[in-house]
Amino acid sequence: MPRLVRLHVNGQVHEVFTPPHRTLLELLREDLGLTGTKHGCELGECGACTVLVDGRPILACLALAVEVEGAEILTVEGLGRPGNLHPLQEAFMEVGALQCGYCTPGFLLSAKALLDQNPAPSRQEIHEALSGNLCRCTGYLRIVQAVERAAVKAR
Amino acid sequence: MLRLPPFQYVRPGTLHEAVGILASEGGKAVLMAGGTDLLPRMKHRVAALEVVVAIRALRELRGIWGDPRQGLVIGAASTLAEVCSHPAIRQGYEVLSLAAAQVATPQIRNMGTIGGNLCLDTRCSYYDMPYTWRKAMGFCLKKNGDTCLVAPGSTRCWAVSSSDLAPVLMALDGRVRLVGPRGERVVPVEELYRDDGIRYLNKEPAEILTEVLLPPLDGWKAAYWKVRRRGSFDFPVLSLAVAVRQDEGGHIADARLILGAVRSSPLRVREAEEALRGEKLEPGIMEVVCELASRAARPVENTDFTVLWRKRMVKVFLRRALGTFA
């Protein structure tokens, strides 16, 4: 039975009729048109669908939309906009931390959660915070460098 | 998109109500805490259920109390991230914090709970697969079929107990509280499990695991080692939890040794524990204990890595684990 859910996404309230077996990923991409959040494995094994819920990274592919009602959800669309990018987004571009870019939204959000908690992380702490995101083309060195650069910029 | 099958979703307001729903729906209902084990299985159509009972927000299952002197109570819906970072666990029961930090990924640890981890389904490379794959391969005993694809001719399922926390909580002499339609009971973690890949839990479907209880540390020291291909994401293909209590002279007064991911339940190796008692951790006795543990471990070919290698690694990693106490 569809029900009405109220979601707070990127500072805006959305009311959507949705059956309970819809994941947050499906709802974001298909109902709200927020296709910045990517679908990879849809089984918890890649991190492409990472979003922040109350500041913590979770997987939108394994969260039911009805279960995140009332929480603050942040997707890559809410991180920055052309002309007003987040320091992490700028650093990713400057360092060349992406090739196809499919994994990038997920990495950006995992990295944002880290920097919000820990503005000057060590390389080891960055590795740990990004250990739930896979990249199949760029490799991880540039991504880690971008997070280090963003941490310096934001200070 | 890999979609979930339709189901009815209920979010009971109390534990009592949750037990009532499970009891009245019979086998059609299933509990969901973090959903990180259940939802992938539903997407693969190995868990086909009509009613999902969401319990993550139940007040009775939340919170962590205590310290290593009095003992610890961990609400079953505590997330693995909460378990990792709780000060009483980090300082007093560090081994639990370190083991929880090795489960899956940071995102999954923000979602998955300790109760769900203990009740995690058993795993097998022929079972944790999409429906179409399983259909093409031929279904197996655990779901839709009538034969075991790993051990053809076998009348039982050999799917692997893959919880990282179960062996650690056994090494710490943990217990769990189960609340069901006929009241509540507290049982040692060891007794929660059966060596059967299909019916791997010794509890009724309507019983809810509400708390994990740990006794005071009382001089016990523990270590956990996990073997897997990658340092993140992967389930254990072998794990070892060891706890010892030594006297001042370094003799072992008591020991607990549990192997994970070698059977359908965590495996307590009592003969190795017995061999350790009264001994000092010297190379001779370590060899004996490694031999006993390796003999007890009989993995089958249904996870990553070969059976022979996994069996060989029992000795290698047990030597390392025991070495931390020497």
Ligand SMILES: Cc1cc2nc3c(=O)[nH]c(=O)nc-3n(C[C@H](O)[C@H](O)[C@H](O)COP(=O)(O)OP(=O)(O)OC[C@H]3O[C@@H](n4cnc5c(N)ncnc54)[C@H](O)[C@@H]3O)c2cc1C
């Ligand atoms: C990519 C990936 C990697 C993973 N890696 C690991 C790993 O390395 N190690 C590991 O141990 N696990 C791993 N997991 C499995 C899982 O994420 C964790 O075990 C997690 O702790 C499960 O908790 P949950 O709350 O999400 O469980 P759920 O999915 O909510 O529940 C799991 C099962 O337990 C039952 N259940 C849940 N809570 C209770 C309760 N209170 N009482 C009775 N029954 C209950 C449910 O009905 C269900 O059958 C991984 C999962 C994924 C997707």
Ligand code: SF4
């Ligand atoms: S051990 Fe055999 S019966 Fe069990 S899941 Fe694997 S193939 Fe199926």
Ligand code: FES
């Ligand atoms: S799409 Fe969610 S983890 Fe891969």
Ligand code: FES
């Ligand atoms: S940039 Fe292509 S997957 Fe990471």
